[in-house]
Amino acid sequence: MHRTNRHWLPAYCNPDSYLPKVQETRALFSTPPFGFWDFVGRALTFLQGDLAKEIGFVYDLRNILPCKWKCADEAVFSVDLALYAHTGRFPFDKGMIGGRFNSASLGAAVHHGSINLDFGGSHVGYEPGESGGRFGRIWRPLHRGHSTDCGYLCAVIEPFRRVYEDACNTIVAFRPPSEKVFVSVPNEYVQPSWSNNPVKLLVDTDTLTDGEVKYDPHKPYTQTPIGRTLFYLKPGLLERLDEDEAQHFRTPQHTPMGKNLSYPFFNIFNTESPLDEHGLPQQRLELYMKYILSARNSPPELKAAIVNTNLEYNRLTDAVREPEFEAYSFASFTGVFVDMYDEEGDRYRNLFQPLGVSIKPAGTTSLTELPQHELYEIFSGLAPTPPLRSAHDVLGLDSSKSIVEKFTFRPSYFERREAPRRTVTS
Numbered sequence: 186m187h188r189t190n191r192h193w194l195p196a197y198c199n200p201d202s203y204l205p206k207v208q209e210t211r212a213l214f215s216t217p218p219f220g221f222w223d224f225v226g227r228a229l230t231f232l233q234g235d236l237a238k239e240i241g242f243v244y245d246l247r248n249i250l251p252c253k254w255k256c257a258d259e260a261v262f263s264v265d266l267a268l269y270a271h272t273g274r275f276p277f278d279k280g281m282i283g284g285r286f287n288s289a290s291l292g293a294a295v296h297h298g299s300i301n302l303d304f305g306g307s308h309v310g311y312e313p314g315e316s317g318g319r320f321g322r323i324w325r326p327l328h329r330g331h332s333t334d335c336g337y338l339c340a341v342i343e344p345f346r347r348v349y350e351d352a353c354n355t356i357v358a359f360r361p362p363s364e365k366v367f368v369s370v371p372n373e374y375v376q377p378s379w380s381n382n383p384v385k386l387l388v389d390t391d392t393l394t395d396g397e398v399k400y401d402p403h404k405p406y407t408q409t410p411i412g413r414t415l416f417y418l419k420p421g422l423l424e425r426l427d428e429d430e431a432q433h434f435r436t437p438q439h440t441p442m443g444k445n446l447s448y449p450f451f452n453i454f455n456t457e458s459p460l461d462e463h464g465l466p467q468q469r470l471e472l473y474m475k476y477i478l479s480a481r482n483s484p485p486e487l488k489a490a491i492v493n494t495n496l497e498y499n500r501l502t503d504a505v506r507e508p509e510f511e512a513y514s515f516a517s518f519t520g521v522f523v524d525m526y527d528e529e530g531d532r533y534r535n536l537f538q539p540l541g542v543s544i545k546p547a548g549t550t551s552l553t554e555l556p557q558h559e560l561y562e563i564f565s566g567l568a569p570t571p572p573l574r575s576a577h578d579v580l581g582l583d584s585s586k587s588i589v590e591k592f593t594f595r596p597s598y599f600e601r602r603e604a605p606r607r608t609v610t611s
């Protein structure tokens with residue numbers, strides 16, 4: 186008999202509840218990011234062009250207040266320098282640590298300038314290297330060592346990641362001779378009260394399992410090991426895998442699920458997370474945690490930066506449409522900042538992968554959005570507007586081109602379909 190364990194989930198975590206979509210890493214990084222310096226130049230060209238005029242945006246550099254919303258991390262400071270160099274003005278800060286958009290800053294910002302030019306998003310460290318490089322950490326010269334980047338987002342993920350990785354290693358599948366495939370699950374991943382950890386991962390018995398295996402004294406392999414529950418594996422999980430990969434689980438050897446424990450087959454939540462008045466975690470990233478942890482085409486740190494940027498972008502577009510800002514105009518460029526440490530220059534530099542542009546002209550509360558694929562097409566055909574102050578004067582460099590070339594990430598390098606480790610567990 187099949188029994189569900191979904192009643193243990195908080196309502197926000199139930200797979201039947203609605204969750205707005207966020208952009209896929211594979212789609213976003215099907216085109217390379219821009220050097221941020223170069224992107225600002227193109228954004229200014231775009232805003233002086235016909236499309237921006239059609240949308241109703243009036244370009245007047247004398248009245249433009251450059252604004253940034255990003256993490257406080259000094260690894261993203263070249264963003265400030267690029268805005269200063271291109272507009273001649275110091276940027277207004279609409280951001281908070283962790284790459285949050287501070288909507289309470291808008292009143293002050295429009296008080297300082299009637300045209301707000303926003304650049305913002307989350308950031309993630311990147312180290313160039315073999316197989317597309319590595320995300321989530323960066324060189325910290327003052328410590329002469331690496332540390333997490335964005336440290337804030339990494340700290341949000343970390344307790345969930347530890348539990349997820351343990352589940353990947355300890356949930357095993359196997360097929361005794363002449364039987365269906367079994368899945369053996371530690372009880373703490375079936376029912377939340379079996380673990381003291383406030384972070385609870387529950388396999389979804391509805392999608393992963395097809396009823397419990399009954400003990401048969403003539404079949405010793407049906408005996409449930411201590412602290413575990415033995416189920417029949419529903420075919421869905423193996424059907425998602427390549428044939429040779431699925432074959433690993435069809436042998437009597439106990440094989441850990443590994444990253445094949447993907448988002449349709451588990452749910453994860455923190456019982457200690459503060460909730461808001463809607464019953465949702467105040468840290469909205471937690472709603473997407475199972476997608477962040479098990480993404481096949483994205484290191485979790487990058488996925489977290491993309492999800493967070495999507496969430497904050499929503500807050501931005503919501504805020505600028507408030508009636509009190511009707512008289513002002515906003516051109517908002519939102520994306521993920523990719524931080525790199527340039528050893529030769531002993532400084533941080535930034536790439537920018539735009540996720541979208543929204544323009545709210547003065548005199549209206551509605552805005553026009555350009556989606557990412559259109560934006561890339563338009564922007565890659567534009568000549569950047571030259572900065573008012575040269576890259577050499579401001580950054581001590583001549584161009585940002587060389588770091589773009591060092592960025593070799595393509596999502597398929599991070600395919601999580603490596604063969605599961607084969608270990609014998611009891």
Ligand SMILES: [Zn+2]
Pocket residue numbers: 256257258282283284308334335336337338
């Ligand atoms: Zn940060």
